[in-house]
Amino acid sequence: MKKTYGLVLAALCLGLAACSSGTGASKAAAGGGNGDGTPKTLRIGYQLIPNGDLVVKDRKWLEQALPHTKITWSRFDSGGDVNTAMIAGSLDIGLAGSSPVTKGLSAPLNITYKVPWIFDVIGENEALVAREATSVTALRGKKIATPFSSTSHYSLLAALRDAGLAESDVKIIDLEPQDVQAAWQRGDIDAAYVWTPVLGTLEKTGKVLITSKDLAAKGKVTADLAVVRTEFADRYPKALTTWLQQQDRAVELIRGDRDGAAAAVGRQLNLPPAEAARQIDQLILLDGEQQAGPEYLGTAAKPGAFAQTLHSTAQFLKAQNQLPSVPALSVFQQGLATKELGDAFPS
Known part of the structure; x- marks a missing residue:
């Protein structure tokens, strides 16, 4: 910096x-x-x-x-x-x-x-989706993709902090939305925080852990x-x-x-x-x-x-x-x- x-x-x-x-x-x-x-x-x-x-x-x-x-x-x-x-x-x-x-x-x-x-x-159109984890805390040690410097990146960091996890507790990968979808389909990532329409594709095989609407209710608008x-x-x-x-x-x-x-x-x-x-x-x-x-x-x-x-x-x-x-x-x-x-x- x-x-x-x-x-x-x-x-x-x-x-x-x-x-x-x-x-x-x-x-x-x-x-x-x-x-x-x-x-x-x-x-x-x-x-x-x-x-x-x-x-x-x-x-x-x-x-x-x-x-x-x-x-x-x-x-x-x-x-x-x-x-x-x-x-x-x-x-x-x-x-x-x-x-x-x-x-x-x-x-x-x-x-x-x-x-x-x-x-x-932003409401439910941006969310954290996981392949197997059933909670944010269960993502410890997992690979999570999101576009860096985006609202999804900000919300992911807020979700991790709210769950008591540090950024170093997971591996965050910088990918644009279309690349997130491709990485998800290849099985290269365990979770992703991303927006629609890619979010809709991930939801078909993954579980939504938290949405930006949920975070907004906690003050992270x-x-x-x-x-x-x-x-x-x-x-x-x-x-x-x-x-x-x-x-x-x-x-x-x-x-x-x-x-x-x-x-x-x-x-x-x-x-x-x-x-x-x-x-x-x-x-x-x-x-x-x-x-x-x-x-x-x-x-x-x-x-x-x-x-x-x-x-x-x-x-x-x-x-x-x-x-x-x-x-x-x-x-x-x-x-x-x-x-x-x-x-x-x-x-």
């Missing part, structure tokens, strides 16, 4: 080419703006998580709402990879879990981005967050407002037309609508009004309690030697894009 920021940045950027799949993130800058105050290009990093972001993508709402902007969707497998792309300047908006965002806002990364939206509060480059938010507020409003529209569709939303998410995940609906129900989704409330992001005048959630996450990560130091609470308060959220949903 004593590397200089420049060395960290260089190492992250070297790995950028291998961190995304699908269309791939462009390394070019956003390409300037249109005469109407919108960007010529909006580069979005998404993940295969059954929330409103996949509805927006499937329905092509952004393409319709920003007709003069080229929307580029790039698939990423973890929030750590999104952080890498943000540092390299190859994304404008991305999805990352609360644990990698906490790291992103902290030293040594200090990424110049902020959180304008909570895609979902995790969430999937949007991050927007600060430079982009400042330069193109109209585009960010439009993006926020489409995300809110997706939450309303999920609440009001479950079948239609499940069909959209199912197409993106290559799942039957019934299974997509089941996975959507494992998440807590918030509309714009809720997000601007005191329990979550809050307002520019009064940042919400979610800043404290990120601060608590940083404290936990520091205790696990995942961060060199814990930033002040104000760092996370300033990391919430409350003004932009208020502009999109004025009270």
Whole structure:
């Protein structure tokens, strides 16, 4: 953790080419703006998580709402990879879990981005699954896979600590979700903490020991967050407002037309609508009004309690030697894009 920021940045950027799949993130800058105050290009990093972001993508709402902007969707497998792309300047908006965002806002990364939206509060869609063990304590000496620097990694460490196990009591292996599934099928690992849709595959032959919903009840809340480059938010507020409003529209569709939303998410995940609906129900989704409330992001005048959630996450990560130091609470308060959220949903 004593590397200089420049060395960290260089190492992250070297790995950028291998961190995304699908269309791939462009390394070019956003390409300037249109005469109407919108960007010529909006580069979005998404993940295969059954929330409103996949509805927006499937329905092509952004393409319709920003007709003069080229929307580029790039698939990423973890929030750590999104952080890498943000540092390299190859994304404008991305999805990352609360644990990698906490790291992103902290030293040594200090990424110049902020959180304008909570895609979902993680529930039963992330869990610790074991092949034979019937309790977390029974995992002592076992191999457990999870994507490092992800919300699953954070939750795994919290689950081990809650069960009285140290990280050194098990062997934790860093694998992306698709690699977790392959390792499970080969019998190379004894357990895994991972999210859907891979979680659903593991559940067929394994036993769920604890979920992120269980951990949230114990104070270890995790969430999937949007991050927007600060430079982009400042330069193109109209585009960010439009993006926020489409995300809110997706939450309303999920609440009001479950079948239609499940069909959209199912197409993106290559799942039957019934299974997509089941996975959507494992998440807590918030509309714009809720997000601007005191329990979550809050307002520019009064940042919400979610800043404290990120601060608590940083404290936990520091205790696990995942961060060199814990930033002040104000760092996370300033990391919430409350003004932009208020502009999109004025009270």
